């Protein structure tokens with residue numbers, strides 16, 4: 183059991199800065215998920231924690247100890263790799279007890295630990311096989327077992343599920359969550375799959391270009407994204423962004439009749455922010471299809487390009503001039519492709535972003551004026 | 553049935569008819585070259601080993617297996633054969649293991665000046681063994697050689713030996729010199745091979761607490777088996793072919809104790825004018841090579857490629 187604390191962590195490759203300055207406190211027993219687009223520095227950060235990459239600046243503490251310059255083996259961590267990184271020439275048993283053998287664990291005790299973990303991960307039947315005689319899911323569990331037998335203070339996982347097929351991935355996801363509940367080992371988990379992040383993490387850390395955009399519990403990140411990037415990254419399908427002008431009372435668009443009235447609270451907030459041009463962020467489920475006979479006031483019209491029937495819901499691909507949007511509607515909703523329909527925006531749940539900086543205006547410190 | 557016919561591989565002749573140029577340049581010509589420069593000499597050597605011939609007269613005398621009978625009683629043959637095997641053993645231990653360790657050190661980035669190290673180690677591979685031999689004759693010269701002087705100057709004068717004069721040492725002196733020139737070969741092979749071993753397996757081992765020695769022996773070596781098979785094969789051929797160094801450095805002296813088969817072939821053929829017997833010795837080299845190569849393919853190579 184251990185907490186992990188990164189203070190002013192920097193990673194440079196020559197002159198190329200990958201992680202400029204990273205601060206993150208991970209409490210004991212937390213399941214933190216690092217998410218972000220490809221190349222944003224998730225793996226680099228994880229490898230710095232693991233000790234596989236050197237740290238160019240700052241301090242890393244694990245369990246209160248400064249481990250910035252300690253070798254990987256002295257950091258009390260274990261890691262699961264995307265490729266599983268099993269030793270192809272060793273049996274499952276030898277793979278799993280590799281670390282125990284290095285630590286000269288007595289044979290009997292080792293046997294006991296391995297049997298226990300193998301039982302838990304349902305690989306007991308394959309202990310004498312070679313990894314190449316296992317399926318992807320089984321290999322993944324062997325990799326997990328190898329990390330688990332040493333009871334590390336911190337678990338590090340780099341996209342451990344991305345080589346599994348969709349069905350196995352969902353299974354493994356709940357499996358990992360369950361294991362985390364039972365053992366309570368601090369876990370840092372890297373993924374670029376936002377649904378993994380939402381379902382597994384007790385906290386999500388959204389990164390971009392080596393900079394943390396937001397670190398908060400999953401629902402908080404979903405409901406109160408710190409900026410447009412986070413808002414667009416978390417949630418599937420992603421949030422719709424529509425540019426509007428705020429005329430002091432309502433949202434309007436130049437040369438159109440569109441006029442969206444705002445609730446009082448949001449009007450105040452936008453006045454305080456002092457922005458006339460804003461980006462409105464609306465999640466697909468907050469774009470509400472109106473009955474055909476409803477008048478156009480307070481709504482916005484879209485052409486329905488494609489209906490994606492998923493069974494439990496229907497996604498509508500919408501277009502209006504340069505605007506593109508996606509709406510999520512009830513599967514029994516009567517909408518057909520090619521049709522032009524009116525949509526109401528659930529303004530209470532909409533987000534307002536600064537056009538240039540992308541910051542979430544409703545979270546920004548309130549300014550005087552307006 | 554018709555489906556079966558469609559998915560059938562085209563036969564060799566169908567293929568040849570459809571790709572005339574490719575067949576001529578890609579298959580026929582290489583085979584011809586191989587037959588002329590490799591196949592014919594082998595066959596001729598085997599035939600020659602059944603004759604007695606002094607290399608000059610136009611007539612050869614057919615003697616059947618007499619040359620082989622003589623060989624089996626020839627003291628020099630056995631000395632040379634065992635010297636070849638000792639040569640092989642030393643080469644497998646010293647340059648091959650050293651090359652592996654250096655390659656690992658380069659890959660793991662624990663050696664300083666990697667490019668320099670790589671160049672310096674590989675350079676002798678490109679040198680002719682004749683010049684290597686001449687160079688080491690000077691370095692190891694008992695009167696003015698740099699090596700003895702060096703040993704004395706660092707207080708290890710007690711280790712100075714008669715590198716070529718002592719019959720117990722001379723052969724090993726030769727193998728070490730040959731190893732010095734050979735190390736770059738396994739190094740390059742292992743360096744390339746290590747590039748194909750998944751980096752993750754090293755990372756995983758490191759996190760589990762493995763040091764470099766364990767990573768080399770338990771993680772790298774087992775995954776390098778295909779490379780090892782190739783390297784061992786090369787080493788076998790290199791050791792059985794040894795000739796140049798002996799010709800330049802010892803000429804089999806003292807008392808024939810540094811003879812190897814390759815040098816014996818030369819002695820018997822060109823000095824004793826017994827080309828038939830020389831050919832028989834060559835066939836013996838071939839037989840030993842084939843035997844050892846088969847052993848390697850049966851053991852090291854077996855299953856090495858189906859990971």
Ligand SMILES: Nc1ncnc2c1ncn2[C@@H]1O[C@H](COP(=O)(O)OP(=O)(O)OP(=O)(O)O)[C@@H](O)[C@H]1O
Pocket residue numbers: 195198200218219220221222223224225226227374
């Ligand atoms: N050895 C290196 N030398 C130089 N730049 C590197 C090196 N390793 C990684 N980088 C750079 O660091 C950045 C972050 O890489 P990293 O592997 O951490 O991304 P990631 O977030 O894990 O992406 P992915 O989701 O694709 O795995 C990338 O822009 C990459 O090009």
Ligand SMILES: [Mg+2]
Pocket residue numbers: 224225226
């Ligand atoms: Mg990555």
